Amino acid sequence: MTMHRPATQRRPGLIVAVLAMTGVVATGIQTLIVPLLGQLPSLLDASAADTAWVVTVTLLTSAVAVPISGRLGDMLGKRAVMIASLVPLIAGSVVCALSVSLGAMVVGRGLQGLGLGVVPLGISLLREVMPPQRIGSAVATMSASMGIGGALGLPFAAIVGQTTNWRIMFWTFAGLAVVALALLVWIVPAGHRPTPRPRFDTRGAVGLSLGLVSLLLGISRGASWGWLSLPTLTCAGLAVVCLSLWAAHQLHAGAPLVNLRSLSDRRVALANLVGLLISFCTYPLSYVIPQILQLPASTGYGLGQSMVAMALWLAPGGLAMLAIAPVSARLSARFGPRTTLSLGALVIAAGYVSTWWLMGSPWGLMIVVALCNVGVGMAYAAIPLILMDAVPPAETASANGFNTLCRAIGTSVAGAVIGGALAASATQVDTFTAPSAPALHAVLLVGVGLGGLACLLAWAIPRAPQTGSPAPALVGAGQGTRS
Incomplete structure (x- = not known):
């Protein structure tokens, strides 16, 4: 127990809002650089190949930071590590805002990546500081912050990048991160820390x-x-x-960084596999759909939208994740998170199927993205509940961090496979290099197939073993031992 518990029960909505805001800021930072990618060589006086490190370094540092911060959160307290994670995120944003060279920008983006463990930490903290009956809806809202950050960060960055000084967007997010840090300290309780404290697995x-x-x-x-x-x-x-x-x-190891033995539990193993597949499925939403929106009509499928217009057409998709959060919580409470996860994957597959009828207009693609993101929101709201039911409380942050890592690997593999396939089919159209229409259709078809596979694997997740008392995660989702 913790001395903050009574205060927590009086203001659960405010706690969720602060944690969700922290997640929005952290994930929004990932998309800030997208509108600048084409301008970076001239802005930083470097080649296009070298400026690609501005994206790569964030991927690398976040992949390292997420599992380590998850383990430290289980050892030292989730809120304390969230606060510590925001420090390099703030520092990195300031460095990026002041950058006049490629080296400084790479350092700043690397520091920003170190702060991206705050989302799995925040999800894990909810298990400790929320009233049991509110955990399910709180987890769904916190999970939705990943989509909201990207959805709002991209149009903000595009508008700022095209209308004013690009440094403003980094200063803005640095300020937002400072506000999030202050609110974490002021409003969010500390949660639990194990006693005695386990040793950190440095090796x-x-x-x-x-x-x-x-x-x-x-x-x-x-x-x-x-x-x-x-x-x-x-x-x-x-x-x-x-x-x-x-x-x-x-x-x-006696106190491992990640308890790989937990993967012998089919719930943990399948939840991580489904998370990886779904993250692969989401890549076309941020790579293929924007290309279709921006490429000229002379390609045969492009819609000729500007960068700002493209970002605005995509923005409702992220908000759809927030809208579906309470519905996901009620579904998990009534039918179990396994059902919510399976249904979410099926909705993603259906979203990609709908591209065959909706690819011809910006409105149609907005509907496609919103539909897919509804499925993603359902899935990402259900996975933490499955994991929290399957692992001990002392391993909650590690388990969620490892799942976040699996999703990052899925996104990276998708980027390599899809990016390579589209590049191989690309041809010159006017002044643009555009992938072929059959290659784009093939990528979208892959989204259908992997969404369907994720649906089947999610349904194969076994029911939670019956125990004498309900599992914390499932009580928080509003149910007993059903899953």
Whole structure:
């Protein structure tokens, strides 16, 4: 128990709002750079290949930070680690705002990536500081913050980038992060800390970091380096060696960074696999659909929208994730999170199917994105409930952090596979390099197939074992031991 508990019960809505705002700020920072990508070479006096590191470095640092911050959250307290994570995020935003060179921008974006563990930490903290009957809806709202951040961050960055000084957007998010930090300290209770405190697995953290950096670096840069080039193969080899040694260490460590033995529980293993598949499915929403909106009509399928118009057409999709949050919570309460997860994956597949009729107009694509994001919101609201029911309270943040890592890997693999496939089919149309229409249809068809597979795997998640008392996560979702 914690001394803040009575205060928590008097203001649960405010606590959820603060944690969700923190998640919106953190995830919004990821999309800030998108409108600047084409201008970065001239802004930073560097080549396009070099400025790609501005995106890559955030991916690498966040992949390392998320599982480590999750474990530290279980050890030191989730709120304390959330506060600590916001410090490099703020510092990185300031560095980016002041950058006049590529090196400074890369450093700033790397620091921002270190703060992206706040979303799984916030979801895990809800288990400790919310009244049991509010956990399900709170988790759904917090999960939706991932979509809202991207949905609002992109149009904001596009408008600022085209109408005023691009540095303003980094200063704005730095200020928002400072406000989020202050509200965390002032409003959100600390939650629990284990006693005695477990030891931190330094060897595991180093091994996982080396393995993930090698893996994601090879995936993200393989297309530009060449998939059979020495740098790419070296990264692949290092990833296999480091991650194999890391997994062996985790299975024998007394206090592992990530409890891989929990993967023997089919609920945990399938929830992580479904999370990876769904993150793969979401990639076309942020890569393929924007291209269709912006490419000229002379391509045969482009809709000729500006960057700002494209961002505004996509924005309602993120808000759809927020709108579906209370519905997801009620579905999980009534039928169990497994059903919500399976239905969410099915909605994603249906969204991609609808592209065959709705690809011809911006309104149609807005509906497609909103429909897919409804499914994503349902899925991401259900996965933490499944994990919290399956793992001990002392491993909640680690489990959610590992799931976030699985989703990051899914997105990275999707970027390499889809980006490579579309690049291979690209042709010159006027002054634009555009992928072929059949390649785009094939990518969307993959979204249908993987969404359907995720639906089946979600339905295969077993029911929670019956116990004498209800599991915390499921009580929080408003149900007993049904799943």
